[in-house]
Amino acid sequence: MISQLSWKVGGQQGEGIESTGEIFSIAMNRMGYFLYGYRHFSSRIKGGHTNNKIRVSTKPLRAISDVLDILVAFDQETIDLNAHELRDGGVIIADAKFNPTLPEGLQPVRLLAVPLTEIAEELGTSLMKNMVSIGATSAILGIPVEGFRNIVEDMFLRKGEKVVEKNMEAITRGFAFVNEQTGGQLPEFQLEKADGTKRLFMIGNDAIALGAVAAGCRFMPAYPITPASEIMEYLIKKLPKFGGTVIQTEDEIAAITMAIGGNYGGVRTMTASAGPGLALMMEAIGLAGMTETPVVIVDTQRGGPSTGLPTKQEQSDINALIYGTHGEIPKVVMAPTTVEECFYDTIEAFNIAEEYQVPVIIATDLALSLGKATVEPFDYSKIQIRRGKLLAGQELPEMEQNDQFKRYEVTEDGVSPRTIPGQKYGLHHVTGVEHDQTGRPSESPTNRIAQMDKRLRKLDVLAKNFPNPVLVDGPAEESDVLLVTINSLGGTTEEAKGLLEQDGVKVSRAQVRLLHPFPVEQILPYVEKARKVVVVENNATGQITNLLKLNVGHADKIESVLKYDGNPFLPNEVYTEVKGLIKHGDVQRISQ
Amino acid sequence: MATFKEFRNNIKPNWCPGCGDFSVQAAIQRAAANVGLEPENLAVISGIGCSGRISGYINCYGLHGIHGRALPIAQGVKMANRELTVIASGGDGDGFAIGMGHTVHSIRRNMNITYIVMDNQIYGLTKGQTSPRSAAGFVTKSTPSGSIEQSLSPVEVALSAGATFVAQSSSNDLKGLTDLIEKGIKHEGFSLINVFSPCVTFNKVNTYDWFKEHIVSVDSIEGYDPHDRIKAMSYSMQNNGLLTGLIYQDTTRKSYEALVQGFKEEGLAKADLTISEEDFQKLVAEFA
Ligand SMILES: Cc1ncc(C[n+]2csc(CCOP(=O)(O)OP(=O)(O)O)c2C)c(N)n1
Ligand code: SF4
Secondary structure (H helix, E strand, C coil), X not given: CECEEEEEEEEECCCCHHHHHHHHHHHHHHCCCEEEEEEECCCCCCCCEEEEEEEEECCXXXXXXXXXXXXXXXXXXXXXXXXXXXXXXXXXXXXXXXXXXXXXXXXXXXEEEECHHHHHHHCCCHHHHHHHHHHHHHHHHCCCHHHHHHHHHHHHHHHCHHHHHHHHHHHHHHHHHHHHHHCCCCHHHCECCCCCCCCEEEEHHHHHHHHHHHCCCCEEEECCCCCCHHHHHHHHHHHHHHCCEEEECCCHHHXXXXXXXXXXXXXXXXXXXXXXXXXXXXXXXXXXXHHCCCEEEEEEECXXXXXXXXXXXXXXXXXXXXXXXXXXXXXEEECCCCHHHXXXXXXHHHHHHHHHCCEEEEEEEHHHHHCEEXXXXXXXXXXXXXXXXECCHHHCCCCCCCCCCCCCCCCCCCCCCECCCCCHHHCCEEECCCECCCCCECCCHHHHHHHHHHXXXXXXXXXXXXCCCEEEECCCCCEEEEEEECCCHHHHHHHHHHHHHHCCCCEEEEEECEEECCCHHHHHHHHHHEEEEEEEECCCCCHHHHHHHHHHCCHHHEEEEECCCXXXXXXXXXXXXXXXXXXXXXXXXXXX | CCCHHHHCCCXXXXXXXXXXXXXXXXXXXXXXXXXXXXXXXXXXXECXXXXXXXXXXXXXXXXXXXXXXXXXXXHHHHHHCCCCEEEEEEEHHHHHHHCHHHHHHHHHHCCCCEEEEEECCCECCCXXXXXXXXXXXXXXXXXXXXXXXXXXXXXXXXXXXXXCEEEEEECCCHHHHHHHHHHHHHCCCCEEEEEECCCCCCCCCCXXXXXXXXXXXXXXXXXXXXXXXXXXXXXXXXXXXXXXXXEEECCCCCCHHHHCCCCCCCCHHHCCCCXXXXXXXXXXXXXX
């Protein structure tokens, strides 16, 4: 019995690779397994190798694995590019149509040539070869074909009962063919039974978009970009039901400034983009900071610089997000680590934006935004809407003409009362020019200092109140290594930690969820107690390493493991790299 | 109902004495009163430039943003609360150089806002450089031997971008300008009002007198029909873009807000933010 396995389907982009993975994983998710899927794709729409790697487990997981158990190949290229990932005794299900062969020098694997296209064509259309391959897979795993019926119905019932039956037949035929070849289920692929619990299955971007709706976001101006577009595409479908909408703007400058206008006007508004778009938004983010207008911006990080690796994993916008925009503003940069956190953090981002009247950036990475994972059902009772010092109607004291509402009143926590256009007793002017308490331009040095301090003070309060800015896993007392990560790398280091522990290394992990203001107090004790700190990050210059050193010191014991080839880390890579660092370092307690 | 005095505040503009922008300020205040607005229901969103300061000089809600971005900010405000009257304004550099992309797309989008450009054919705030509205040959600090680029016509750009309301006026004519702003506010859709608003300090060519001499009012053209787009374009070209008055209006097209599916009739800002458990579970079920 195994508790987890990795399955990959590959072929040419546009061949239905995605839907094959989708159907397989939704069915497994509904059976109660935990899934994690990561798509490898290029910016071409049709043509070009693409694959979808899915892990199935009886326990929660959120990283791709080093090894592969089953590879479904629609072309020879898929075998050539991916077969080396298969473990000893792994299986390739290949379309017999292209006379599949194994590359030389491969570990022992089993190649099953299955007439995927042929069976599909017999049933009416070669498109159904996906279904045949799913049937073939389920024969190996011993999953009854009927387990796929409800997802097939969900997908095809619109097109009629007949289409459903045809697709079920395709699955059944694939199952039967492999069953006959192998003489039944392969014992080494027997998956432990799942718990049957109903859970959700979604990508990080879905969770962000759903979180936005739950948070009361009703307007989103945005400009399309990989890997952020799913957020606007979801919201354009859903917001009209709540009276709101999405505007596809002419560029990201329009997107962010429209979002600022929306928030100034009183509606929770967000925009989402990736590195190139964030670069264009920087001046406006400064306006939001200066005018203390709330706004939520999502940055789904991808490979930079410039157009870089637009469809690949990277975490290289951190410096830009923290330091970008001229001048000094209070700004919050959050970094959720799981799909689940993407949901709750998005709601929190809207609350923080309004409570502190600041721009809030939610930074994800491509693997988190597009990686599809099983998620525990969201807790409706945890959805909170906190609008801070927003006053309307009766709450505003009466004013005479020429009185101006003190929109920028200097207060202890730095947050001033705020109101929105349309209120009789709230008239005030807002400007990106330095201004006094009523919003009128002012160059007075004392006023400048008072307003600057007031604005920046807001972050001190926020740093104290932010929920779980660092997630720590492992011993609070001394550890040999503290692994520090952000975003999707939490799942990878979690597994690497397990591998290191098998070698007797005491590992703790810190996932930083708030990049700015940096949660110094929360992380410092762990850094102090670790013999070595290793920051694992997907970029070339160690941006998080530097951020950590800058904020907590201890530069002598902080090192980085970097990867910037466009692919996410594999747990084993992290294990090997960290092991190397420990060996050459001065850690005593290591067992070898 | 508010009088135009209620749209005045006690801030003294920092414009040079004689700057054309004073007339635009007064015209907005008068027009707002004439169409029956209350100060709290007007939002003036402005860009950066001498002209951009205007939002601070009118007693209403106002936002003075960043250079070239008055229009997208204004559109955001309008989406947030369609019950507000939203005026965007700024200079010719703001709207036709750095913000030109937004100008053209705002025209296409046709949201119900009024865009008033104070067109002085020069950059005032940065002390006298060329603008996309400067004539070829125009000598400025950045074009010491005369501009070698063509000047563009806002009217013709707007007409070709599908504008539903295009007007031009000048700071010489407070009454005419006020009347056009009123019409622009009442127009359903995007209204562009380009105002020749002389910079008395840095533009010694396009002065009040120069405009008096060169502009041609549509009222002087017999049988002028502001609903004929092709003729509007042709008259504008024949007059070097110096046509004034209501040049074109299309009353048949609906505004952007009216066309957005499911868009709330009352200001979105008034909407309840909470989602019912039932609605939430429906959304969640799609991911099960
Ligand atoms: C991004 C950016 N670039 C440049 C400037 C400097 N700047 C301020 S106003 C202005 C142009 C002013 O000309 P115009 O828009 O015609 O307004 P006017 O001052 O003539 O009313 C420039 C270039 C700026 N504020 N922001
Ligand atoms: S510099 Fe020109 S545009 Fe600016 S205030 Fe003076 S006259 Fe007006």
